[in-house]
Amino acid sequence: MTSGAGARAAVEWLASAAPDPDACRWEWERGPRGIALLPAGRRWDVLILPGELGHPTLDVLTRLVDRPGPVLSDFGDARMGFFVPPGTAGRWVGTGVRGVGRGAWIVVPHPGRRAVVGGVRWLIPPDGTGTLNDAALLELAMHEAAAVRAEGGGD
Template identity: 75%
Template sequence: MASAGAKSAVEWLVSVASDPEGCRWEWERNPLGVALLPAGRLWDVLILGGELGYPTLDVLTRLVPRPGPVLADFGDARMGFFVPPGTSARWLATGVRSAGRGTWIVVPYPGRATGGVRWLVPPDGSGNLTDPAVLELAMHEAAAQLAGGGT
């Protein structure tokens, strides 16, 4: 049985689907525990390589009490940071991919283990997202640390 937080997270996530109830029903019964959801409605996703993504998440968690949702793919090669919709259209950073309006992302069911993509910071159902300016600051700090210029 899913916790109350996971249930509200599920409701928040499926609210972007054209048929939220049908999406939730299928998602709960999917043996892989994943759903394909459209980006660009309630969130965009900025996708960093794991080499920069993990240090960025570390810095981000020191800058804000709770960042927005963060995904990691199978093998930790990429991480997806949930940011406000429209961010991907304005994002200019080299080496950062994005998912915004017109794209879809694979999303694991909150609170359920999957064999692939997983939540590093699960959604809490409140709609909390990472501020892109704070994420960019965290990325710069993480990159400096990786280059040996940070503490």
Template identity: 75%
Template sequence: MDAAGAKNAVDWLAAVAPDPDACREEWERNPLGVVLLPAGRRWDVLIVEGELGYPTLDVLTRVIDRPGPVLSDFGDSRMGFFVPPGTASRWLGTGVRAAGAGTWIVTPYPGRATGGVRWIVPPDGTGTLTDPALLELALHEAVALRAAP
């Protein structure tokens, strides 16, 4: 990610913070390079186990050029797919945690290494999100591929 792309991504993410300027300053000062951002404004996050997340991302990238942002936590045990706001309140998938309005997400600074949470697919700053219907189909295919002999 180049400097202009990182700035656009930071601006897009920080726009959901109660005080975007304070958010940017916190990102700069925080030695871990992370901030808490509220879900449910511009995006929700669907969180799956890493064992399912990586195959799901593989399926998605075969179908579309670029999915929305995807986070991975410490040790790649969980992955979070950024989807349109409101998705969390309607999601009915087993084994999927949904973070929407009223929840906060640990978010790393785009384009900068952090000590744990990291971007697998960084935000592009344009608001690209993963279509939840497409994500659901990719999840089903990833489960089927894992179950195949």
């Protein structure tokens, strides 16, 4: 999990997407759930994959890059959200993958806490530098994960 200066940088990076960054930080620090609603499409878009594809995709992605960009998971790991560059959601074509971009909002937990809050948790928290998942690499990882599952090598 992100700690210390990394967590503070991640908080600032995420909050910079909010219409009111101070209110966003307040919600994380003092709100009863420790979550904030943040708009997609400014600093990032999110591609939401079903968990049965998302987990093997993340496994492949972690073999391809030293550190993937931010990834969220909902309670029960039914869905996973991969943070990708803004504009990706509007161009994405893929069955079973939901793109969240400009005009949509996502629930985001505090990046420095382990607890599952509001039914959402970080699998890969943001690093505070703005690193995102490369959409082309993510697509390749999804194809490889789907192929392994189709061959019976998945869960």
